[in-house]
Amino acid sequence: MTIQLSHYLLLSAVLFSIGVAGVLTRKNLIVIFMALELMMNAVNLSFVALARYMGDSAGQVIVFFVICVAAAEVAVGLAILIALWRHKGSMHTDALAVMKW
Amino acid sequence: METVLFILFALGSIISAILVITTPAPINSALYLVVTFFCLAGFYVLLAAPLLAALQIIVYAGAVLVLIIFVIMLLNLQKIEEKTAPAWKSLGIIITLLFLGMGFMIVAMSTSLLGPMMQTPAGFGKVATIGELLFTKYLYPFEVVSVLLLLAIIGAVALIRKQEPE
Structure with a gap:
């Protein structure tokens, strides 16, 4: 059995779904944050697999940009979490319910 | 060889990803996330993307994870009481399975994607x-x-x- 594009895409779908499950079922904000990173990495994997399939380096350039955006997202996201910790003293999703109603 | 490595990395990444979202303590989740990122770097090497594999390890497994672990340590985050209503939890799992099924269906239906990988151009x-x-x-x-x-x-x-x- 040789490894084909579809195997990589299926693996990417599985990893993305695990990330979705983490976001939907957990209540700890920092774990939700890690599940988001997982989803982003799953999409990166499908980009790289398709770039290899098409023989086009542009897909890898896009992944480079995605990694840059992820780094910025982590910095700002963790800053928001620390600010929330200061105000509420909690990492629970229920601490963020002020804007709910 | 490539097949063996793919299966190894695939199992490693899926198992550690499941552990990321199931372990109660956040610090354990972060450490399992490192394993997932290393497995993904392995895939990038298999897919002829050595630069991205290096970036994956330096930026994700290095910078991002150190930042997350730093915040967990700084705030001394323990596991928190996570009382999720069972209805909401099962709804989340159903939505996840829908996502998974959709992904599988899209891959299965696009027969144009089933050909072998192209020869990579020079460079x-x-x-x-x-x-x-x-x-x-x-x-x-x-x-x-x-x-x-x-x-x-x-x-x-x-x-x-x-x-x-x-």
Whole structure:
């Protein structure tokens, strides 16, 4: 059995779904944050697999940009979490319910 | 050889990803996330993207994870009481399975994707090729990303800063 594009895409779908499950079922904000990173990495994997399939380096350039955006997202996201910790003293999703109603 | 490595990395990444979202303590989740990132770097090597594999390890497994673990340590985050209503939890799992089924269906239906991988052109995935693309065709997005990183630095500092009493 040789490894084909579809195997990589299926693996990417599985990893993305695990990330979705983490976001939907957990209540700890920092774990939700890690599940988001997982989803982003799953999409990166499908980009790289398709770039290899098409023989086009542009897909890898896009992944480079995605990694840059992820780094910025982590910095700002963790800053928001620390600010929330200061105000509420909690990492629970229920601490963020002020804007709910 | 490639098949064996693929199966090894696939099992490693899926198992550690499941552990990331199921372990109660956040620090364990972060450590399992490192394993997932290393497995993904392995896939990038298999897919002829050595530059991205290095970036994956340096930026994700290095910088991002150190930042997350730093915050967990700094705030001394223990596992928290996570009382989720069973209805909501099963709804989340159903939505996840829908996502999974949709992904499988899309891959299964696109028969044009089932051919073998192409022969890679000369210089594919080399650092020189990616660098040349970044500084010619994708110069504009490259500059925009640098502005975005600057904004992220300023935003993080502004959010963290203690409010001075008026």
